[in-house]
Amino acid sequence: MTIGIIGLGLMGGSLGMDLRQLPFVKEVIGHDHNPEHCKTALKLGLVDTIVDFETLVQCDTIFLAVPVDAIIAILQQMPGRIGRTTTVIDLGSTKARIVDSIPESIRCNVVAAHPMTGTENFGPEAAVPGLYKDNVVVLCDMPDSGQHQQETAVRLFSGLHMRMHYMHAYDHDRHAAFISHMPHAISYSLANTVLNQEDKYNILALAAGGFRSMSRLAKSSPVMWEDIFRQNKEHLIEAINLFENELSAMKKAIKNDEWDEVHKRLETGKKLHEIIL
Amino acid sequence: MTIGIIGLGLMGGSLGMDLRQLPFVKEVIGHDHNPEHCKTALKLGLVDTIVDFETLVQCDTIFLAVPVDAIIAILQQMPGRIGRTTTVIDLGSTKARIVDSIPESIRCNVVAAHPMTGTENFGPEAAVPGLYKDNVVVLCDMPDSGQHQQETAVRLFSGLHMRMHYMHAYDHDRHAAFISHMPHAISYSLANTVLNQEDKYNILALAAGGFRSMSRLAKSSPVMWEDIFRQNKEHLIEAINLFENELSAMKKAIKNDEWDEVHKRLETGKKLHEIIL
Numbered sequence: 001m002t003i004g005i006i007g008l009g010l011m012g013g014s015l016g017m018d019l020r021q022l023p024f025v026k027e028v029i030g031h032d033h034n035p036e037h038c039k040t041a042l043k044l045g046l047v048d049t050i051v052d053f054e055t056l057v058q059c060d061t062i063f064l065a066v067p068v069d070a071i072i073a074i075l076q077q078m079p080g081r082i083g084r085t086t087t088v089i090d091l092g093s094t095k096a097r098i099v100d101s102i103p104e105s106i107r108c109n110v111v112a113a114h115p116m117t118g119t120e121n122f123g124p125e126a127a128v129p130g131l132y133k134d135n136v137v138v139l140c141d142m143p144d145s146g147q148h149q150q151e152t153a154v155r156l157f158s159g160l161h162m163r164m165h166y167m168h169a170y171d172h173d174r175h176a177a178f179i180s181h182m183p184h185a186i187s188y189s190l191a192n193t194v195l196n197q198e199d200k201y202n203i204l205a206l207a208a209g210g211f212r213s214m215s216r217l218a219k220s221s222p223v224m225w226e227d228i229f230r231q232n233k234e235h236l237i238e239a240i241n242l243f244e245n246e247l248s249a250m251k252k253a254i255k256n257d258e259w260d261e262v263h264k265r266l267e268t269g270k271k272l273h274e275i276i277l
Numbered sequence: 278m279t280i281g282i283i284g285l286g287l288m289g290g291s292l293g294m295d296l297r298q299l300p301f302v303k304e305v306i307g308h309d310h311n312p313e314h315c316k317t318a319l320k321l322g323l324v325d326t327i328v329d330f331e332t333l334v335q336c337d338t339i340f341l342a343v344p345v346d347a348i349i350a351i352l353q354q355m356p357g358r359i360g361r362t363t364t365v366i367d368l369g370s371t372k373a374r375i376v377d378s379i380p381e382s383i384r385c386n387v388v389a390a391h392p393m394t395g396t397e398n399f400g401p402e403a404a405v406p407g408l409y410k411d412n413v414v415v416l417c418d419m420p421d422s423g424q425h426q427q428e429t430a431v432r433l434f435s436g437l438h439m440r441m442h443y444m445h446a447y448d449h450d451r452h453a454a455f456i457s458h459m460p461h462a463i464s465y466s467l468a469n470t471v472l473n474q475e476d477k478y479n480i481l482a483l484a485a486g487g488f489r490s491m492s493r494l495a496k497s498s499p500v501m502w503e504d505i506f507r508q509n510k511e512h513l514i515e516a517i518n519l520f521e522n523e524l525s526a527m528k529k530a531i532k533n534d535e536w537d538e539v540h541k542r543l544e545t546g547k548k549l550h551e552i553i554l
Contacts, residue, residue: 118486118487171476171479179480180488182467185527185528185531188546190546191546193520193523194549197519201552202452203456206413206452206457210493210494213491214460214463214490219547226536226539226543236531243466243467246466247521250465254462259503259507262506268469269465269466272468272471272472273496275478276488
């Protein structure tokens, strides 16, 4: 099978690296609107070759590894350009708006996927082998994809050693708001809180592992996250509201010297790690 | 020099391991009110021997590696029990209340230190070699400690390869609220927010690196953190208030589709990583 990847940043580039190792993948072809990314991707061996958009859409399987707004724009250009058996797999971090935007004539061709992996780095230089391995990929509204396209997606994600979860796009977006989008909003806000302090250099001189791990997500690409926040606005705001209520209840208990209540909240929070390790 | 460590958990245990390697340290003696901790510490080689409190205070240098409330209680028992040249180094995570509680007759003996290191694990089993190496230790109100005690502390922390920062206890506590205590309150509240969702198992199935790093601090000891929150209550509440303002401004901009404003906030937050790597 020939594979095309549109978008050769962290996600697309790492994908290319790993797909090139699969025995049933004949060629991995790349396309990126940024010529520098194309050059770097070739140099680093993330893809076999670089082509223009018109040529890339002739691949058997096409991955869309660009920000979510760009995914929607590209999907509109596909009707008439891709074949009946082409599989288009989008890797966007929000799913409902993407699924809703797929032109009816190519609905069967598209598989809506969200690999729950990444790092805070971006661009083709950030690509690493094994980024997908042993991680979860959420596949949304799969019954709306064609039989062949479903099988192709499962074959590829199995080849990448990913664990597949099936979900409605709406549920995915709500879950992702809690597990990923809201934590990013927190991390950026934490970074801004410290940066706005008069003493920021003295404060940051003391930064240990805890602060580093809480502020790490604020290294991520602002362009990408603005886009995700926009696309998942309603769920994100719901998640932030619920988090604000929790923090405010913790603060109130501290303020009022209700130490049993504070302790209870610390104990219940700690239970999270009985579920995730 | 003989060294006594009161409290053989993560901090005290790791300290024992590293101090035993220093050529000028003759013996590392431990004490812990929990007999299981004492057994484990001996078994793991964190200390050379275990003694009772009355014997331990005869050491040349005594580290207090217990929760902050316990540090204050122990300091009250020291007058009359320690010698003129004894150095007592407390490792508490808050400093102002500890410094204020030191009995006048032993003020010269005590060095108030906060090593900015640790992990989310606790107890003697959590002890690891090299926990202190290359990290910052904040030394508070040093002019109030005796010359000999200052020199002893610097010699030991240099031996542990730590970088020393000097600060007033009040400033330390305010900085620590921003860099450590408030981020812990956030991490526990984030964990509780997700745990309170009806779909928590489905949500947590999607947890990737980002969520793990944001919720990691919620693994920490509730007893220890209740204690720290109590001791640094005023600064902690100030820091939470400022963080709440930042998050609320981000939420408002998202809600009102002010995407330039959202983008600006993401860009400024990202700048943090030009200061800390």
